[in-house]
Amino acid sequence: MKIVVLNTSVPFLRGGAEHLADTLVAELRKRGHATEHVKVPLRWHSPLAISQSMFAAATLLMPEVELVIPLKFPAYLVPHQNKVPWLLHQFRQVYELWGTPYQDVPNTPEGEALRQSIHAADDHAFRQARQIFTNSAVTRKRLKTHNGFDSEVLHAPLGDPESFRSGEHGDYLLAIGRVSGGKRQALLAEAMAHSRSSLRLVIAGSPETPGELTKIQDVIAKHELQDRITLIPRFISDEEKIDLISGARAVAYLPVDEDSYGYVTAEAMLAQRPVLSTDDAGGVLELVRDGISGYVAEPTAESLAEKIDLLAASADDARRLGREGKRLVEKMNLSWDNVIERLTS
Template sequence: MKICLVTPSPVPFVMGGAEKLFLGLVEAINHHTSHVADLIKIPVFEQGFWGLVDGYRLFAELDLSHFDLVISTKYPAWMIRHKNHHVYLQHKLRGFYDLYQAAPQGLKGGEPRSAPRALPDHPSLQGLLAILDRSHPDRKDMDDLFAELGRLRHLRLPENIFVFPGPLIRRVVHFLDQIGLSSDNIVSYSAISRTVANRKDYFPAGVPVRVLHHPTSLKGLAPGTKQDYLFTASRLSELKRLHLLVAAYARVPGNLPFLIAGTGAEEFTLARQAAHDPRIQFLGFVPDAQLSQLYRDALAVPFVPYDEDYGLITLEAMRCAKPVLTCSDSGGVTELVQSGVTGEIATPTVESIAGLLANLVENPARSQDLGRNALERVRPITWSNFVRDLLDQVSLPRIVRTPSTSAQPRGHILVLSTFGVHPPLQGGQLRIFHLYRQLTNHYDVTILSLGNLDAPEEAIEMAPGYVEHRIPRVKAQAREEMRLKDLSGISCGDIMVITHWAQNNRFMDVLQEYLSSTDCVVLSHPYMAHALQECWDGPVV
C-alpha cells in the first residue's frame, strides 16, 4: 500500500514527542513492512484564532487521493477527506477539552482557570452561531462554517470576539472535530494510551478504540550499570510539575546530583526555586546522543506530569533499565509503571514524592531490581511490533463498484493471477488485462495477483469497475521460487504457488475478504486451485 502520515507542523517549529513519532512511524513502515509511506505536513500557527481556523481549512481542502491509506494523529490533520482514513490519536487541543478551566492537583495556585464560557454577543455573529448550533454536522455544514468565518474576518468587529483562547474558537474547534472525527469519515480509531482513549469527547460515542503504545525513535537506549544521579528530561512547563520534584528533592538527604534536561517557560522560575540546592542542575537542551547516555548512567528517573498523554520519557528510561517515579494522576505514564515493581507511584504531593525519592536513593540495589523489571515491561514495545499491530486491522478499501444504469445490480467476478497484470507489457499480462476488461460492461472485476518480494501492496484502478489488487510475495515463497529455478533452470513463480500458497497470510486474508462478496472466481491459471479450495465452494471457472 501507499501510506500517508498527515500531520501539522507547529509554527514556530519544535521537535517534540509528536514530531518524533511522525518520523519514527514513517521510517518503521518503510523498514519493517512491504508498504511505502510518506510524511506530509502543513504549517499551522495554533496560538491564534485565525491561524487555527486556517489550519483546519487547509487540511479540509488537502487532496491525498493518490494514497491508498491515510493516517492522522493530531488536530487539525484529521479534517482531510479520504476513503481509507485511520486515526491514531495523540490528543485533541487540550486547552479546549480536558484542560479547559482545569486546576489539576499539584499545580501552582490551584484555583480554577478563568477562561470565559459565554459566547460573545454581537449581531454579526447570528449566522455563525446558527451554523454552530446545527446538530450532527457534516461536510456541507463545515463548508458553510468556513464561508461564514471568511465573511466575518473582513468585518471590523470588536477584538474580544476573536480572543484566543476563548469560547468562540473553542466552539468552532469542537464543531470541526465532530465532523473530522465522525465515523462517517474515519475507518478505524486507535489511541496512544488508555488515558487518551478514555478522555471525554475525544472519540465519537460507541466507536471501538484500540490502545497501542508506540516506541521511541531515540537511538542508543540500553541498560547501564552506573547509578551516578537522578535524571529527568522534560519540557519545563507548568503541566510537567517540575516544581514538585524540586521541592521534594530538598527533603531527600544525601549528595546524589539531580540532573534536569529541557527548556521551557518555567525555566527561570524553577532555577530560582532550586538556587539553594547545589545538587540540582539544569542542563538546558540536550542532543539525542547525550540524552541516551544520561538515561543509561542514572539511578532512577522521576517524571510527575499531570495527566500526560503517554510520556516517552517513561519508555526511554525503562528501555535503559531505570525505574520511574511518577504520580497517580500522571495519566499515560501510569500505564507502564507498576508501583513497587517497575518504579514507584506517589500521590501528587511534595511529601509523598519526597518519601519515595528517598527510598530509591537510599536503596540502590532495590532501584536496580526495579529497573530490570522495567526493561522487561517495555521490551515488547518495538517498531516492528507496533507497526504490525497498527496496520493489523488496516487494509485497502474495497473499490466502489461502478453503479449500473440498469435496474439489475452488477455482479462481481474475482480473477486470481500468480503475477502482476498492470501495466500490461507482455503475453500473459496482455491476455488477462484485455480479456477480463471486456467483462466490465456487465460485472465489476477484481484481479487479485501476487507481486514481487518487497514490493508495496497496491490497488490499481485500471478502468471503471476494473481493479488489480496486488499482494507482494513473502520470503518463504521467494526462497521456494529460487530453489525450483535452480533445479529446473526456468522461471517457476507459478509452480511455487501450488505448494506455498499458505505461507502468504496477507494474500489469504485478502482473498477471503473478497470471497465474502464475490459471485464467481476465475483461475487465470490452475496453480491457485488448492488455495481456493480451502476457502471457497462457489462457482469457479
C-alpha cells in the same frame, strides 16, 4: 500503497509525537509503501490563530493519496475518503483541561466559541474516518467520553529499543524531555528542596517557552539548589539521551494525565531504570507501579521528596525496580509489524 502520515507542526518544538511520526514513516517505507510525512501547522497563541490552523487543515486536499494517517489536532481535520487516524491526542485545552490551570484558551465569548467549534470539527472529522485507533486506553476513554466515538488501542513501539542499556545506577535523578508546565519539571525541582538525600537532579530538554525555564531557575535560586540541580535546556540527541538514562539512579516523568505510557517511561525501563511519577499521570501508570517498577507520589513537592529519598537509599532496590520495569515493557510486545498491519489493512 501511497500513504501520507499527517502530523501537527509547531516550529522549533519536538517531542514524542514528532519522533513517532518520523518512525512511522520510516517503518511504512521499509515495508514497501510510498510514504510522505506532511506537517500541518498549528499556531495556538490566540483563538484566531487556532481557527486559522483548523481552516488550513480542513481545506488541504490530497486526491492522489490512497491512505492518510493523521495523528493529532488539527491534522485529523484534513478531509479524505480513506482516513485512518492513529490518535495521540486532541486539543486537550478545550476538553479535559478546560477549567484547569492548563486551559490556555481564554474564558471569553471568543474562547467559548472556539471550544464549541473544535468540538464540532472533531465530531465531523471522526465521522469521516474509516477506522479510529488510539495510542492508549486513556486516549480511547477521552474520545468516547467527549465525542462518543469508539476506537481500538494501538500502542506505539519504540524506534530502537535495543539501543537502551543499563549502566551503573548513579547519583542523579533524570528528568528528560520537553520542559513545560504540563510536564512539571518545576515541581520536581521544588521537591529537591524537601529531599533529605544527596541525590542530584538533572533536567534535560528544550523549554517550551522561556518562562518555563525561568520558573525552574527561580526555584533553584530560591532554595539555593545550584549544587544539586543541573539544567541542560536544549534539544537532547538520541546518543545523549541514552547516555544520560544509562547512568541515572532513576528517571522522573510527571506529566498531567498523559495520553500514553510515554516514550520516556518505556525508554527508562528498557535501560532497567525505575520511574518516579505521580498518581495523576494518566497513561504512564500503565507501566509505573508503586514499589514494583518505580514509585508513584502525590503531585506535591513533599510527597515527591519522600519517593526521591527512597530511590536514594538503596541502589539494590533501584536495580530490582528497574528489572521489573523492563519485564513489564517487554510483556507489552510492542511491534511495528502489528502496527503497520492494523493501520493499512
